[in-house]
Amino acid sequence: MKASGGIKDKILTWLRITDKPVVKVYRGYVHQQKVVVFGHVLRVSPMPRQKYRQNFWINTFALLRLFMMRPVSGVTVKVSGIAEDVRFVTEKDGFFRLEWTPDEPFTPGWHPVKVDLITANLGPDDPVATGQGEVYRPHSTQFGIVSDIDDTFLISHSSNLRKRLHVLLTQNAHSRDPFENVVTHYQLLARAGTDGNATNPFFYVSSSEWNLYDYILTFCEKNDMPNGIYLLSQIKRFREVWKTGQNKHVTKFARIVRILEAFPEMKFVLLGDDTQEDPNIYSSLVSHFPHQIRCVYLRRVHKQNGVRTQEFVDQIVAAGVLCCYFNHSSEAIRHSETAGLVASEKIKK
Template sequence: MKASGGIKHKILTWLRLTEGSTVKVYRGYVHQQKVVVFGHVLRRSPMPRQKYRQNFWINSFALLRLFMMKPVSGVTVKVSGIEEDVRFVTEKDGFFRLEWTPDEPFPPGWHPVKVDLIRTGPESEEPIATGQGEVYWPHSTPIGIVSDIDDTFLISHSSNLRKRLHVLLTENAHSRDPFENVVAHYQLLARAGTNANALNPFFYVSSSEWNLYDYILTFCEKNNMPDGIYLLSQLKGFGEILKTGQNKHVTKFTRIVRILEAFPDMKFVLLGDDTQEDPNIYTSLVTHFPHQIRCVYLRRVNPQNAVRTQEFVDQIVATGVPCCYFRHSSDAIQHSQQIGLVENVEDQRLG
């Protein structure tokens, strides 16, 4: 048995996979004095990538490892270091969501948080593993931004599975490209009506799976995208890798609704693209929350969807909500300036 365990450990180490319980805590948020934290409990997870090289085999294997996670269901996690007993029993896919009202309100900004995986029983509970994350309490700013990821700011070829897999397998988070001028647009939105000390909050909501969380976070940090909270889709196993990014989009609608309801006094800018269901989802959001949507941006990526998308754009505009169906981010920036959303600042990177 020891030899077998030793061999297994060596194989997992060679594959750069951890063994043993891990608590993965994602970026959460604070709303109406309530703290929301979510994550996964895993019994196998990939180790953080240390080097980025433009090598097909290295990049392919690094991507495949992200789908070798093994979630743990039915175990108990609790918030660490607070008097209030806030706990959650993980769901089938190992997911947990913790929510509580702290004794003392959080000031605006980012704050660390810890979550313990505990062993429950008649004796005292003891942490088996602890995960660390952050929560964000937005400043009182004019707007919030909800943005899709794939083909909205990250070139992904979502409407073509072969191309999407090719990019995922051959590139990495350092070599992938954002659309031209998209970072400039997002940085302008982050400062719209406010300043660098109190930026508008960003919520990145995507049909991509939680498997890709670190991959997406690394890409955003490298490309100087505004910091934000990521709300992704259900974990997928190794056998489902061909379905990456093809989740049920109704859950995306629900995740955005939660954000709008959590911040009822804030107006939101919605950014998406025409490769999948963003036009439909955003039109429904405008219908249900007409007074909370400041404007909508849809990137023109898939020519086959242009006519259908334009119909949704017309519906949005008919409600009185500005909507820009654009091909280049420079056009979106110009639109934001025209409607007074961002200042008319000359950017030398445009042109």
């Protein structure tokens, strides 16, 4: 048995996979004095990528590893280090969501949090695990920003599964490209009506799976995208790699609704694209929250969806909300300047 275990450990180490329990804590947020933090408990998960090289096989394997996850349901997690006993039993896919009101209100900005795995059906010899993450309490700013990811700022070819998989499997978080001038636009929106010390909060809401959380976070950090909270879709198993990004978009609508309801005093700018269901989702959000949506931006990516998207754009404008259906981020920046959302900025041609 020892030899068997030793071989297994060596194979897992070579694959950079761990079979030890992991508490994965994602970035959460604070609203109306309540803290919300969420994550997954995993019994098998990939170790963080350490090196980035432009090699087809390395990139392919690194991406596939992200889907080598086995979540754990029915185990209990607890917020670490607070007097109040805040617990949650993980759902079928290992997901947890913890919410509590701290004894002392959090100040605006980022704050560390820890989540403990305190019971487990993982076997008597497995250790209790602890995960670390962050929560963000927004400053008292006028705007919040909700942005899609794929084909909104990250070139992904979402409307073509073959191309999307090719980019995912052959590129990496360091070699992928954002659209031209999109970082400039997002940085301007981050400072809209405020300054660099109290930027507007960003919520990145996507149909991409939680498997890609570290991948997306690394891309955003490398390309100087505004810091934000990421709300992704249900984990997929290895056999479902080919379905990446193909999730039920109704859950995306629900995730954005949760943000709008969490910050009722804040007006929001929505950014998306025309490759999938963003125009429909954003039009529905405008109809439900007309006084909370300041402006909608939709990137024109998929020519075949142009007529359908324009119908949603017309609905948004008819509801009295500004909307920009654009080809290039330079157009979106000029629209934001004209609308008084951002200060004038010299952009490269």
